[in-house]
Each structure stands twice: as structure tokens, then as C-alpha cells.
Amino acid sequence: MISASALNTLRYDPALCVGCGLCADVCPHGVFAMAGGVAAIVAGDSCMECGACQVNCLADAIAVESGVGCAAAMIRASLTGRREVTCG
Numbered sequence: 001m002i003s004a005s006a007l008n009t010l011r012y013d014p015a016l017c018v019g020c021g022l023c024a025d026v027c028p029h030g031v032f033a034m035a036g037g038v039a040a041i042v043a044g045d046s047c048m049e050c051g052a053c054q055v056n057c058l059a060d061a062i063a064v065e066s067g068v069g070c071a072a073a074m075i076r077a078s079l080t081g082r083r084e085v086t087c088g
């Protein structure tokens with residue numbers, strides 16, 4: 001696991017990523033982007049610890065101490081219409 005930023009608890013293990021793209025789809029702050037078939041942290045300081053990426057990562061590649069806020073991510077995903085996401 002690598003830490004995304006000193007500003008939050010987000011951690012990510014690229015070795016576990018299966019490239020589904022869900023984390024990039026659900027994140028309301030553009031923290032993740034797909035690069036070369038796997039997720040990459042491109043804006044680690046922007047994570048607000050909503051937890052949406054962790055909940056939707058079936059590979060357990062993401063860990064974050066989340067509070068509330070997943071609803072915002074769900075709304076974003078719904079508006080884009082690309083994926084069906086959950087908040088656990």
C-alpha cells in the first residue's frame with residue numbers, strides 16, 4: 001500500500017488493481033485516473049475520504065478511513081450514467 005497524501009488516510013496498492021476503472025468513475029474529486037490498464041493516483045491531496053472508491057474496489061486495492069460522503073459519489077456516478085455504484 002502507498003499513501004496518497006499526508007493530508008488524508010487514502011492508501012492504494014497498484015499490485016492488486018485489476019483495472020476495472022470504478023475508482024476513477026466514482027471519485028467526486030478526480031483522485032484516480034486510469035493509466036496503462038491500472039488505476040493511478042493523480043490528485044491525492046484532493047481526497048475527502050468519502051470511501052466510495054474503497055467500497056467499489058472489488059480487488060481490495062484501496063483503503064481509506066471513511067466517514068460520510070459516499071452519497072455524493074453515488075450521485076456523480078448516476079449523473080454520468082456509466083456505472084452502478086454502491087456505498088456498502
Ligand code: SF4
Pocket residue numbers: 016017018019020021022023024038039053056057058059060061062
Ligand atoms: S476500483 Fe480497484 S481494481 Fe478497479 S481500477 Fe480502481 S483500484 Fe483498480
Ligand code: SF4
Pocket residue numbers: 010026027028029030031032046047048049050051052053054064066073
Ligand atoms: S475516498 Fe472518496 S474522495 Fe477519496 S479517492 Fe476515494 S472516492 Fe475519491
